[in-house]
Amino acid sequence: MKRSTIPVVYGLLIAVGLIVYFLLLSLIGVQTNPIFSLGNGVIVGVGLYYALRNYKKEKGVNFEYQKGFMAGLLTGFNATILFTIFFAVYVTHLNTDFLPMMLENWSSHYHVGVGIVVFVAAIMGFATTFVLTLSFMQLFKDSWNTKKGKKSTAIEA
Incomplete structure (x- = not known):
């Protein structure tokens, strides 16, 4: 059985989108403003939506919720790992x-190093991926509210 390349291709596209967005923000000097992180969610959301939509088209009638969910997670995780590597090199x-520019907006008595900031960026990417994949799979899963779905669940009960 042929493996899908959608998680790799779309993960790469999402990562490139995130990197370009971050670099554009840094060109205008607002990359440390947390409100612009919402743009990351939009980029990941659009990328995941199209990845899942194309994955469902690729699988056709053989589309399964679990496999679609895994495709979404792998897509987002690939993007997050690539962006996190870029972010670590950038910082x-x-x-x-x-880092000092970003942290001057925060009043903290703790020493925050590069490692923790990169780790938090990765965790935010993984969490965004998980929540958006759960949300989008509600759009792409087959409904059980059909006569076929009701018959199959009645037989199993």
Whole structure:
């Protein structure tokens, strides 16, 4: 059975979208403003939607909820890992002033290093992926509110 390339291709496209968006924000100097993180959610959401839609088209009548859910998670996780790698390189090598600029907006008595910021960025990406995949799979799953679905559940009971 042929493996789908959708999680890799769309994961890469989402990561590129996130990187371009982040670099555009840094060009205008607003990359440290947390409100612009909402744009990340929009980019991931659009990418996941199209990935799941195309995955369902690819599988046709053989589309299963569990496999679609895994395709969505893999797509988002691929994007998150790629963006996190970029973000770690950006913070440590390309713009070493980013972290102090970002943290001056936060009143904290704790020492926050690069590792924790990169870790939090990854966790945010994974959480966004999980929630959006759960949400979008409600659109793509087959409904049980059909005569066929009611008959199959009545027989099983």
